[in-house]
Amino acid sequence: MSAGSPASTPKGERRRQALVEAAARLLVEGGFDAVRHRAVAERAGLPLASTTYYFRDLDDLVAAAAEHHGRGELARGWAQLAELTAGRRDVDGVVEIVLDQLLGPATERDAEAVVLRYERLVATGRRPHLRPLMSELSADLHELLLETLARCGIPADHERVNRLVALVDGSVVNALIEVHPDPRGAARRMLHSALAEGL
Amino acid sequence: MSAGSPASTPKGERRRQALVEAAARLLVEGGFDAVRHRAVAERAGLPLASTTYYFRDLDDLVAAAAEHHGRGELARGWAQLAELTAGRRDVDGVVEIVLDQLLGPATERDAEAVVLRYERLVATGRRPHLRPLMSELSADLHELLLETLARCGIPADHERVNRLVALVDGSVVNALIEVHPDPRGAARRMLHSALAEGL
Amino acid sequence: MSAGSPASTPKGERRRQALVEAAARLLVEGGFDAVRHRAVAERAGLPLASTTYYFRDLDDLVAAAAEHHGRGELARGWAQLAELTAGRRDVDGVVEIVLDQLLGPATERDAEAVVLRYERLVATGRRPHLRPLMSELSADLHELLLETLARCGIPADHERVNRLVALVDGSVVNALIEVHPDPRGAARRMLHSALAEGL
Amino acid sequence: MSAGSPASTPKGERRRQALVEAAARLLVEGGFDAVRHRAVAERAGLPLASTTYYFRDLDDLVAAAAEHHGRGELARGWAQLAELTAGRRDVDGVVEIVLDQLLGPATERDAEAVVLRYERLVATGRRPHLRPLMSELSADLHELLLETLARCGIPADHERVNRLVALVDGSVVNALIEVHPDPRGAARRMLHSALAEGL
DNA sequence: GATGAATGAGACTTCATTCAT
DNA sequence: GATGAATGAAGTCTCATTCAT
Structure with a gap:
């Protein structure tokens, strides 16, 4: 669903994921405006340029973060239901x-x-x-x-x-x-x- | 309710109002992020510095715009009720x-x-x-x-x-x-x- | 010694003095950079424009403040000597x-x-x-x-x-x-x- | 001793140095107040944003300039002593x-x-x-x-x-x-x- | 005489994005 | 493939000063 571009290697996928998670955390803490390239990279402990390397632009990254957060919430919901x-x-x-x-x-x-x-x-x-x-x-x-x-x-x-x-x-x-x-x-x-x- | 500061003259009040209206229009069109000093000033046809002359800071201006828009909606509502x-x-x-x-x-x-x-x-x-x-x-x-x-x-x-x-x-x-x-x-x-x- | 310009009326002299004192206090607290028109006027409880009305420009006001402070110190010194x-x-x-x-x-x-x-x-x-x-x-x-x-x-x-x-x-x-x-x-x-x- | 951040390449170091030297020259000529982002960048013939790229903020740049100047003086002194x-x-x-x-x-x-x-x-x-x-x-x-x-x-x-x-x-x-x-x-x-x- | 109003200039800083390596 | 370097654009805000009233 997310746009995605390079990095189909396992390592690439891992880093991409790290960025998404960092962005999602920022989203929760500060809203959409808080998701900036710099902030995400710092959170993820990755180079600034990796944010534009793995995501076409900021919108793409924000979308991925929103998706990640949303799916996480749903997963929690289903797990709760299971119990x-x-x-x-x-x-x-x-x-x-x-x-x-x-x-x-x-x-x-x-x-x-x-x-x-x-x-x-x-x-x-x-x-x-x-x-x-x-x-x-x-x-x-x-x-x-x-x-x-x-x-x-x-x-x-x-x-x-x-x-x-x-x-x-x-x-x-x-x-x-x-x-x-x-x-x-x-x-x-x-x-x-x-x-x-x-x- | 709005913070504001100077401009007690009719003309001052008019300019202040022009800024608020410009800001409110931007608010409608582009949301909170669209209300920027530059954009408001240009919309209102007033110098950039007038935005900080009439409003302590951007938050103040945004609040005034939100208030303006909200009160306008309500006024319309009451008018509609009256009819x-x-x-x-x-x-x-x-x-x-x-x-x-x-x-x-x-x-x-x-x-x-x-x-x-x-x-x-x-x-x-x-x-x-x-x-x-x-x-x-x-x-x-x-x-x-x-x-x-x-x-x-x-x-x-x-x-x-x-x-x-x-x-x-x-x-x-x-x-x-x-x-x-x-x-x-x-x-x-x-x-x-x-x-x-x-x- | 200070440049001075308008206001030879008693009231004018009083306001001028108030500005100088305000400026001198700012000088002590924050150094030369702290002496700004706005800050002085606020300290003195006088209108912003009074600072340029009574003093040709900021340098003039700063000089008056420095003089005021210096003379005050000296007066204290002489008083101390007298005792x-x-x-x-x-x-x-x-x-x-x-x-x-x-x-x-x-x-x-x-x-x-x-x-x-x-x-x-x-x-x-x-x-x-x-x-x-x-x-x-x-x-x-x-x-x-x-x-x-x-x-x-x-x-x-x-x-x-x-x-x-x-x-x-x-x-x-x-x-x-x-x-x-x-x-x-x-x-x-x-x-x-x-x-x-x-x- | 200086804070600094990026630029480990020779070229980066050279540009950083150019900024420091420009700032130091401004410091000598006009004192602390003369060291402004714009002025430094122009002196160094570099883009404005390079000043904040190489130095966290203006204080950082000013400190680097002061250090540069001070160390230069000392180096001259030791050289003189050697002779x-x-x-x-x-x-x-x-x-x-x-x-x-x-x-x-x-x-x-x-x-x-x-x-x-x-x-x-x-x-x-x-x-x-x-x-x-x-x-x-x-x-x-x-x-x-x-x-x-x-x-x-x-x-x-x-x-x-x-x-x-x-x-x-x-x-x-x-x-x-x-x-x-x-x-x-x-x-x-x-x-x-x-x-x-x-x- | 006195001042509210006004603004051009410029301050610092952040940021998304590009590019050479 | 990955990233450090780099920057133009734009952001918010402050300030000295002028001017009409």
């Missing part, structure tokens, strides 16, 4: 599971940890080249949630998942503007009240 | 009105026109200094929707408005990643299905 | 008095407090317009030391004062480069060893 | 040699040529990062004078050298404020009178 024993759960349990799938595991610095998911979504609005990637990731996330709800004994279809996702994402983006943002809390409250009314 | 004849409406009518309030009037290039609202929300996640402003705007928007729903004969409380907003915003951010994004359409479908089930 | 009871003193006493006259009263942050005297001397090397002023101040300082030594019962002539001054100033400028500078201490040691050998 | 035939000399001869070591060879525009030594010393008072460098240069100069005096058949220890240096430096900084400065002359007179009295 989930089947069976009915109360609302509280389901809500927490869904929040974990959508926002990642709860952190102390939640607001900051969560923001990248939304930066990615919104940034795609101005970067058409990210759309195919993001669409793919999104479809997979959808699938993951569908399975997760099923495992929890909650009947779910595409529409219901869409609504759940919208409720969470909508709550979060609106929570980010609070002076002391608590996006996870906001999403949790929203989900509860929605589920209480039968979604 | 709204009271009385019950069918779901279709209400949905269109709510979409207009939240996303602005329908445009051809809808995806692009709509994206700034979400950039603003998300950007605030990394720019704490925008939070007070955004919170204020958000509260006003909330009020506007409350009134709008009342005018449409739909019983609404804070919670219901929150849910509506979340549904729209969540739909939109998830629609932005489609290869051919139709955020307004996505939000419309979501609202319909939600209202059909009694919200 | 000095006549009579022979031991070397220690004389040394401390001379150090006070040349370097100002001992401070905790001595290195920083002392540096301006030498910046002024050296800066004059590149600013011929400061020379008449500095020469006058220097002559007065010379006179002060002559009187001081006499009061202490130490026979002194111009040559001896010159040598004393040179020893102190030479010690100080060479002490400023230490990692933990102690210019007063260095000057003290130098004076002691010189006086021990009969100057 | 010095051993043996007793009269006071006049010794004085001239010491002045050469401390102030550089006599020039027509003496006052200007000499001022940088003192700017460097005094500037260090406000720029702690220069202290280690200046201390090292100072120690070497001390050594040079010790050897020089020995070569001239004059018994000298650290204390005596310190006193000599202080006398010269003190004379010079006080001479810089004369309307027609003659720092070398002043130092010469001071040394004579001091040596006449057995130091």
Whole structure:
């Protein structure tokens, strides 16, 4: 999916990967603007020129980083699902599971940890080249949630998942503007009240 | 609310305003990254140094632009409300009105026109200094929707408005990643299905 | 001596003085480079344009500040002399008095407090317009030391004062480069060893 | 000792050196304030960006220039010493040699040529990062004078050298404020009178 | 007399990208 | 294949000074 160019040697692939990981970490920490050639190279402990050697330009590297981060999140989600024993759960349990799938595991610095998911979504609005990637990731996330709800004994279809996702994402983006943002809390409250009314 | 400093004369106020408007236009067209001293000055047809004369630094100018844009949207919303004849409406009518309030009037290039609202929300996640402003705007928007729903004969409380907003915003951010994004359409479908089930 | 231009009114004179004092304080705190129109005006609580209204240009203001500071030091020196009871003193006493006259009263942050005297001397090397002023101040300082030594019962002539001054100033400028500078201490040691050998 | 970073190739080293020399020349001509990125680049006939490519920031470049100048002076001093035939000399001869070591060879525009030594010393008072460098240069100069005096058949220890240096430096900084400065002359007179009295 | 407004010049620095080796 | 070297373009911001009022 990523553009890629040279280096099909194992070593080349390893270095490419190191750059992607470095870029992904920067993405999480500082957003899209923080992904610069220099910063990535330093993080990865590789020469500056390697960033343009392995990636056509910065957009290419940013895209690869976004993809890496997105796939990592999904992998975590599927792994979490695999460990989930089947069976009915109360609302509280389901809500927490869904929040974990959508926002990642709860952190102390939640607001900051969560923001990248939304930066990615919104940034795609101005970067058409990210759309195919993001669409793919999104479809997979959808699938993951569908399975997760099923495992929890909650009947779910595409529409219901869409609504759940919208409720969470909508709550979060609106929570980010609070002076002391608590996006996870906001999403949790929203989900509860929605589920209480039968979604 | 905006920081600003000099220019109490009418002319000064006019120039300041010209800069804000130029910055706001750039914000709409290119997002936060597009608001640069040079670009703003050129847009406004004013000397480069005027940007730092009227605004302490770029953050200050960006904030003023965001505020300008946000207040403009709200003003439009209230004006629209004022022209709204009271009385019950069918779901279709209400949905269109709510979409207009939240996303602005329908445009051809809808995806692009709509994206700034979400950039603003998300950007605030990394720019704490925008939070007070955004919170204020958000509260006003909330009020506007409350009134709008009342005018449409739909019983609404804070919670219901929150849910509506979340549904729209969540739909939109998830629609932005489609290869051919139709955020307004996505939000419309979501609202319909939600209202059909009694919200 | 200072250039001066407008404002012979009492109020004008007062504001001019306020600017000079503000500039002098900045001079002490940050050296010549710290004396900027903006900084001076802010310190003095006066409008920016007043700095160019009362002083032809920045050099003029800097010169006035240097003069103010220099004359203040000298006034302090003469006052100190006036309070000095006549009579022979031991070397220690004389040394401390001379150090006070040349370097100002001992401070905790001595290195920083002392540096301006030498910046002024050296800066004059590149600013011929400061020379008449500095020469006058220097002559007065010379006179002060002559009187001081006499009061202490130490026979002194111009040559001896010159040598004393040179020893102190030479010690100080060479002490400023230490990692933990102690210019007063260095000057003290130098004076002691010189006086021990009969100057 | 200088910070620097890239350029290990001969060519790189040469360009780096060109920048340092350009900066050093500017330092001599106009003092610390004259060392600006633009000015250095133009002097060296190199692109502006090369100044930040070879030097982390301006402070780094200024320090390198100060070091270059200082080491050059010292090298000249040691070379001069090497050419010095051993043996007793009269006071006049010794004085001239010491002045050469401390102030550089006599020039027509003496006052200007000499001022940088003192700017460097005094500037260090406000720029702690220069202290280690200046201390090292100072120690070497001390050594040079010790050897020089020995070569001239004059018994000298650290204390005596310190006193000599202080006398010269003190004379010079006080001479810089004369309307027609003659720092070398002043130092010469001071040394004579001091040596006449057995130091 | 006094000052708010205004700006051209220039300061330092970062960065994406190219290219020779 | 890999990378150190290099740089043009642009970024943010400060400042001394002028001028109209």
